[in-house]
Amino acid sequence: MFTQGFTVSGSSLKLLKVGERGKVTHLRPNNDRVAQKLRSHGIHPGMSIVVEQRSPRFIIRVGRHRLALDDQTINSIYVRLLSERSGYPQSAPGLETSYQTSPSIAHS
Numbered sequence: 001m002f003t004q005g006f007t008v009s010g011s012s013l014k015l016l017k018v019g020e021r022g023k024v025t026h027l028r029p030n031n032d033r034v035a036q037k038l039r040s041h042g043i044h045p046g047m048s049i050v051v052e053q054r055s056p057r058f059i060i061r062v063g064r065h066r067l068a069l070d071d072q073t074i075n076s077i078y079v080r081l082l083s084e085r086s087g088y089p090q091s092a093p094g095l096e097t098s099y100q101t102s103p104s105i106a107h108s
Contacts, residue, residue, distance in 0.1 A: 013060070013077040016051045022079025023048055029076040037073055049079060 010025035024045050029035035043049075043062065053059040057068045069077075 010078040010080045012075060013049065013051070013079050014058075014074050016079065016081065018051055018054055021048055021050045021082045023082050024077060025080050026078050027076055028078065030072065034072050034076050038076065041067055043077065048082065049077070 010022075013022060016022055024043065024047050026045055027035075027038055027043070029038055038044075041062065047062060050061040051058075052061050052066060058071075058074055059066055059068050061067075
């Protein structure tokens with residue numbers, strides 16, 4: 001169904017497009033250097049990240065700070081996509097939410 005690495009818990013930061021915002025769900029650093037870099041940048045689960053640029057360098061905004069990240073660091077960050085206005089998770093691409101109301105049942 002999802003062919004781009006999307007899961008219920010999140011996706012790689014690398015999949016976000018410029019201007020998209022994600023909330024960090026978890027970190028998976030593959031070595032101590034990457035873990036230290038994440039700590040030094042203050043990146044942790046629960047924080048909001050906005051992708052500002054993807055090329056030639058991957059640049060994110062965390063709070064009031066802009067950070068350029070290398071591939072190993074980018075691949076260690078997993079996020080849940082947030083809507084621009086609400087800060088709430090967006091629906092997965094191709095899925096639409098619809099709500100139906102049941103007709104009220106009259107009891108006599």
